[in-house]
Amino acid sequence: MSLRQTPLYDMHLKYNGKMIDFGGWELPVQFEGMGIIKEHNMVRESAGLFDVSHMGEVFITGEKAEDFVQGLVTNDIRGMKDFQILYSPICYPDGGVVDDLLIYKYSNQKYLLVINAGNADKDFSWIQQNLIDGVTAVNVSAEYAQLALQGPRAQEILQKICDVDLDSIKFFWFNPAVKVAGMECIVSRTGYTGEDGFEVYVKADDAAFLWEEILQAGGDLVSPIGLGARDTLRFEAKLPLYGQEIDHDITPLEAGLGFFVKLNKDDDFIGKSALLKQKETGLSRKLVEFEMLDKGIPRSHYEIQKDGKVIGHVTTGMHSPTFKKPIGLALISIEYSEPGTEIDIIIRDKPIKARVGTGLFYKKQTKAK
């Protein structure tokens, strides 16, 4: 099967992206002359532009749209204002995670769900399977490109070419009608890096033009950023990745996302009874931060042992470009989850000492207030 290309494919070639297969999409892992660490630092210190057009977009409309979304997601959307955004997992009846998504509220009869690329088809069929009367779901993923401009200088760059005062778009809010470089866009103050920044949705045909306009507006303050740095940035900010921190056999409670699971909301939602039960019985495993005591780099899915007994696995681990040392996230048995507990990461069949900790990750610079 041939790889799918985003509307920005030609731009990636133009900027010498090193193209890889990312879940069936041909996307740049890094750019020539930069590399993951330089790109990472660029976003932390200045600004970076990402092509995230592979993300899926689904509009939910109809009289019962609010009821439908409320029953689909674990978070509580009833209190959302128009043009506000909410993060939420969606679960299977057994509490395992289908995906995590962003909910953009236009009105109580219209929501935009932004879903993960690798899960887009699965999510859309899940949505259709659970659809109720009076609600329509439309997959508009192919019509939209999505660009993310992230970093402390993102706002000043984007402001140069847009017709709306960006101060008016607060963290986790959006404006559905912003002209950026003259193009009609949806602009939200959201991202996946732990930095302040924006995500810009634009018609696929306008994407390449917009990409160039943003890079030109940013000049030396901005660079194109590949998927490699997207992963290191989201990881340092402890933002979960589907297939690693969350998955069909990991519940949001185990993944430390309990804040986004509103078990006390009046409405029923898919997975509620299983999650309630898990909460009552208590977790048997949970996601923890850890640091290495001996030399070695933890990687996703490496086994973790304590006194020779398997107690869990690494969900994501890597050399952190910001802290210049390896850190990791692990899903481990609850009895070993206390900070300070020493554990062994199995690296190439050898136990390498590590320690469960807290506060090891990047403090988000997003403008939450």
Next chain:
Amino acid sequence: MNIPGNLLYTDEHEWISVDGDTGRIGITDYAQHHLGDIVFVELPEVGDSFAMRDAVGVIESVKAVVSLYTPASGTILEVNEELEDSPELLNEAPYDSWIAVIELGDKNDLQKLMTAEAYAAFCQTLED
């Protein structure tokens, strides 16, 4: 792509610089470029003996984990411990940043390696 003429090369992108009965080994410019930012090097132990193409160490970049294979058989005489604290030297100067010195077990091994010219042609085929 920098490929010095005085070295011999493997199809796993290692180089060896031969001096009498010993050889200094490292990874090529092509290897470091494709690995990306190198963040960890696991060196062999001095005194350990290996057959040609045995894995003698591990190199990790931000994204990838790869084995280092010795271009020739022999016994490790010396390792470049500087790389443990500064693995990025492999990106910055791949031909100055040798990884280990090996006492050659069988000089015939060298016949099986590529010259700079052959290696350049080999890299070209990978790019096509």
